[in-house]
Amino acid sequence: MADETHNESEAAPVATQALEDVVAAVLQGHGVTEDDARLVARTLVEADRRGIGSHGVMRLGIYVDRLKAGLVRARTEVTVERETPATAVLDGHHSMGQAVAARAMRLCLEKARTAHVAAVAVRNSSHFGAAAYWALMAPDEHMIGVAMSNTAPLMPPTGGRGARIGNNPLAVAVPARHERPLVLDMATSVVALGKVLLADKRGEPVPEGWGVTAAGEPTTDPKAILQGGFILPVGGPKGYGLSVMVDVLSGLLAGGVVGGEVRSMYRDFTAPSRIGHFFLAVDVGAFVPVEWFEDQVDAYIRYLRATPPAPGVERVMVPGEPEFLRAEAARTTVVLPRAVLEDVRRLAAEAGVDAGLVARLEAGPS
Amino acid sequence: MADETHNESEAAPVATQALEDVVAAVLQGHGVTEDDARLVARTLVEADRRGIGSHGVMRLGIYVDRLKAGLVRARTEVTVERETPATAVLDGHHSMGQAVAARAMRLCLEKARTAHVAAVAVRNSSHFGAAAYWALMAPDEHMIGVAMSNTAPLMPPTGGRGARIGNNPLAVAVPARHERPLVLDMATSVVALGKVLLADKRGEPVPEGWGVTAAGEPTTDPKAILQGGFILPVGGPKGYGLSVMVDVLSGLLAGGVVGGEVRSMYRDFTAPSRIGHFFLAVDVGAFVPVEWFEDQVDAYIRYLRATPPAPGVERVMVPGEPEFLRAEAARTTVVLPRAVLEDVRRLAAEAGVDAGLVARLEAGPS
Numbered sequence: 001m002a003d004e005t006h007n008e009s010e011a012a013p014v015a016t017q018a019l020e021d022v023v024a025a026v027l028q029g030h031g032v033t034e035d036d037a038r039l040v041a042r043t044l045v046e047a048d049r050r051g052i053g054s055h056g057v058m059r060l061g062i063y064v065d066r067l068k069a070g071l072v073r074a075r076t077e078v079t080v081e082r083e084t085p086a087t088a089v090l091d092g093h094h095s096m097g098q099a100v101a102a103r104a105m106r107l108c109l110e111k112a113r114t115a116h117v118a119a120v121a122v123r124n125s126s127h128f129g130a131a132a133y134w135a136l137m138a139p140d141e142h143m144i145g146v147a148m149s150n151t152a153p154l155m156p157p158t159g160g161r162g163a164r165i166g167n168n169p170l171a172v173a174v175p176a177r178h179e180r181p182l183v184l185d186m187a188t189s190v191v192a193l194g195k196v197l198l199a200d201k202r203g204e205p206v207p208e209g210w211g212v213t214a215a216g217e218p219t220t221d222p223k224a225i226l227q228g229g230f231i232l233p234v235g236g237p238k239g240y241g242l243s244v245m246v247d248v249l250s251g252l253l254a255g256g257v258v259g260g261e262v263r264s265m266y267r268d269f270t271a272p273s274r275i276g277h278f279f280l281a282v283d284v285g286a287f288v289p290v291e292w293f294e295d296q297v298d299a300y301i302r303y304l305r306a307t308p309p310a311p312g313v314e315r316v317m318v319p320g321e322p323e324f325l326r327a328e329a330a331r332t333t334v335v336l337p338r339a340v341l342e343d344v345r346r347l348a349a350e351a352g353v354d355a356g357l358v359a360r361l362e363a364g365p366s
Numbered sequence: 367m368a369d370e371t372h373n374e375s376e377a378a379p380v381a382t383q384a385l386e387d388v389v390a391a392v393l394q395g396h397g398v399t400e401d402d403a404r405l406v407a408r409t410l411v412e413a414d415r416r417g418i419g420s421h422g423v424m425r426l427g428i429y430v431d432r433l434k435a436g437l438v439r440a441r442t443e444v445t446v447e448r449e450t451p452a453t454a455v456l457d458g459h460h461s462m463g464q465a466v467a468a469r470a471m472r473l474c475l476e477k478a479r480t481a482h483v484a485a486v487a488v489r490n491s492s493h494f495g496a497a498a499y500w501a502l503m504a505p506d507e508h509m510i511g512v513a514m515s516n517t518a519p520l521m522p523p524t525g526g527r528g529a530r531i532g533n534n535p536l537a538v539a540v541p542a543r544h545e546r547p548l549v550l551d552m553a554t555s556v557v558a559l560g561k562v563l564l565a566d567k568r569g570e571p572v573p574e575g576w577g578v579t580a581a582g583e584p585t586t587d588p589k590a591i592l593q594g595g596f597i598l599p600v601g602g603p604k605g606y607g608l609s610v611m612v613d614v615l616s617g618l619l620a621g622g623v624v625g626g627e628v629r630s631m632y633r634d635f636t637a638p639s640r641i642g643h644f645f646l647a648v649d650v651g652a653f654v655p656v657e658w659f660e661d662q663v664d665a666y667i668r669y670l671r672a673t674p675p676a677p678g679v680e681r682v683m684v685p686g687e688p689e690f691l692r693a694e695a696a697r698t699t700v701v702l703p704r705a706v707l708e709d710v711r712r713l714a715a716e717a718g719v720d721a722g723l724v725a726r727l728e729a730g731p732s
Contacts, residue, residue: 082652082653082654084481084482084652085481086452086481086482086483087482087483087649087652087653089653089654115450115451115452115481115483116450116452116453116485117452117453117481117483117484117485117646118483119482119483119648121653144614144615144619156673156676156682157670157673157682157683157684158682158683159675159676159679159681159682159683160670160673160674160675160676160679160682161673161674161675161676162673162674164669164670164673165670172607172611174611174614182610182611182614183607184604184607184608184610184611185607186601186603186604186607186608190601207574208573208574209575212676215676215677216674216675216676216677216679217676217677234600234601234604235552235556235600235601235604235605237552237685238550238552238600238601239601240685241538241549241550241551241552241685241686242550242552244548244550244666244670244684244685245538245540245548245550245685247666248510248540248548248663248666249510249648252654252659252662252663252666253510253648253650253653253654253659254653254654255653255654255658258662258666259666259669259670260669280483280646282485282615282619283453284619286448286450286453287448287453287455287487287619287620287621288448288455288618288619288620288621292621293618293619296618296624297614297618300610300613300614300618300624300625303530303625303626304523304526304530304531304610304625307522307523307526307527307528307530308526308527308528308582309525309526309527309582310522310525310526310527310578310581310582310583311581311582311583313525313526313582315525316522316523316524316525316526317523317524317525318523318610319603319606319607319610319611320607
């Protein structure tokens with residue numbers, strides 16, 4: 001939920017639409033179809049707009065590297081391996097995670113329209129970007145959406161030293177009537193690794209509880225965490241348990257893999273990542289009248305917002321609200337770290353993207 | 367997940383079976399049917415056996431008080447308000463939470479047998495004990511079970527000062543083959559309020575991040591938390607978001623209430639608590655062959671257990687394992703705080719429970 005992009009000192013304003021066009025063109029240059037390229041570009045740019053830079057266009061470089069290495073399939077292939085009216089198992093055949101997730105969540109919503117609750121599990125996918133994007137497909141259809149994914153291990157189980165579990169993310173989105181949906185989008189680690197990197201760059205200690213050394217000793221030294229140490233699950237055994245449950249649902253329910261069999265998309269160029277996902281849709285109208293429910297969610301949102309703020313806090317927000325506000329502020333111009341923008345330019349040049357298109361990245365006065 | 371009962375200095379060994387019998391007899395003395403009384407007694411005693419004293423027989427007193435006040439219905443009435451093959455909405459008519467939860471989860475599992483994924487939402491229930499008990503009904507049927515409940519507000523939203531959300535618990539249970547199920551059972555607060563009470567009793571500070579003062583300022587003083595202050599959601603916005611999602615699913619999906627409309631069972635003797643629950647069951651066999659899945663869960667458990675332990679840790683356990691180990695150790699004799707045991711005796715005397723039965727509480731050499 002942190003506004004990571006603005007932590008970077010050198011920030012560059014970029015025209016949002018041009019950024020999406022360039023990112024899509026880069027992906028098309030590597031064989032991705034126009035529709036899928038646009039989809040992936042949209043999810044990356046939207047993450048930047050929402051202030052979740054860790055899931056924004058800074059990922060384009062690694063996506064391209066894996067496409068070039070043949071570890072991610074450019075032409076999406078998703079097969080339905082098993083199906084009932086309320087459930088499905090999909091195989092993503094190592095296609096781009098976003099292309100797989102969009103098809104899986106669409107199928108899940110379609111099934112929930114008649115079955116009223118539906119679950120779709122996916123194996124052999126790739127990094128699907130921010131989990132919220134997929135959960136947020138549900139509220140438009142007056143459904144509650146859940147999206148989760150496993151990732152390569154980077155955290156120890158509680159009491160352990162050794163990376164055994166990913167910071168497996170989990171998102172839930174709930175429809176409101178006049179308000180924006182309620183959205184939870186969380187990784188199961190205390191913090192993103194990026195925050196430890198940032199503290200290290202600034203020479204500052206990190207708070208207690210963020211991480212341990214390679215020996216499993218608690219530390220506030222970011223270097224000790226980064227050099228062989230580990231970030232920890234959020235809330236100790238709670239985050240550990242959540243991470244394990246997301247791993248099982250995303251990894252095993254579709255006949256895929258969990259734990260160390262999920263490969264790091266950054267460190268392992270010998271094999272596809274084999275990431276798995278799990279999607280759930282709950283059709284509100286099968287339980288209570290949709291308008292009543294959405295009015296109640298509106299009322300709940302106003303109730304939460306009316307909480308007196310703590311010292312130094314302007315006002316209390318509801319889950320998902322900070323991201324919506326940032327996205328709205330970044331409708332035409334989104335701020336990227338300069339290094340990320342330079343990376344996009346480099347990738348565009350490599351992929352032979354039209355120079356006129358790239359020139360439009362320069363944001364005019366907004 | 368903490369072993370709370372053993373934090374009390376004055377501990378009393380009690381015969382497990384006799385404890386269950388006496389607790390059931392007390393409830394029967396207040397008009398609860400034998401079946402429901404046994405069910406409630408079993409869940410309370412099992413929580414004590416599992417080391418979750420906060421959800422054990424220490425709750426019997428408040429259950430009895432609310433039965434006597436007519437705020438909890440002794441004769442369970444649960445009606446199905448709305449139903450599809452995969453979903454149901456139940457009204458618990460303020461019956462005992464355990465009696466309601468058992469019927470709801472049974473219905474959910476029954477529906478999942480044919481629909482393969484099923485969801486049941488419940489309104490107008492009461493405190494249902496430990497959430498894990500209900501999620502754990504699923505693994506026996508080769509299903510993944512999810513159970514959640516809302517509770518009366520005791521935490522502020524992130525950035526707020528004022529109790530607006532409960533520490534709404536969430537449990538997930540996953541079947542294994544030869545191993546015990548994987549179980550997550552978490553409240554969405556950093557810690558149970560009981561741990562703050564304990565630190566206060568011992569005159570010790572609590573760690574940073576556990577709570578804030580009445581003014582919303584961070585504090586390590588347990589008194590400041592207890593006297594008008596608040597415990598915080600686990601992981602800041604993560605626990606806040608989880609709590610809100612559990613509230614919406616448990617409260618609104620069944621046409622019930624959320625936030626401040628859920629009444630405290632301890633502080634509000636003017637009205638029923640109107641607690642709501644949400645249950646989900648996922649039929650593993652509809653996704654992958656059950657034996658393959660359960661073998662993989664076994665392998666995952668062994669993989670997690672094989673993590674090298676951090677300094678001072680004997681061995682790494684999997685989610686749910688500490689509770690199973692404690693429950694097995696407490697098969698015949700369970701250790702209660704002496705004050706809780708005295709309370710049981712007092713309640714037994716009040717309810718006219720047979721003195722011979724009460725005498726059997728004394729645990730022989732185990």
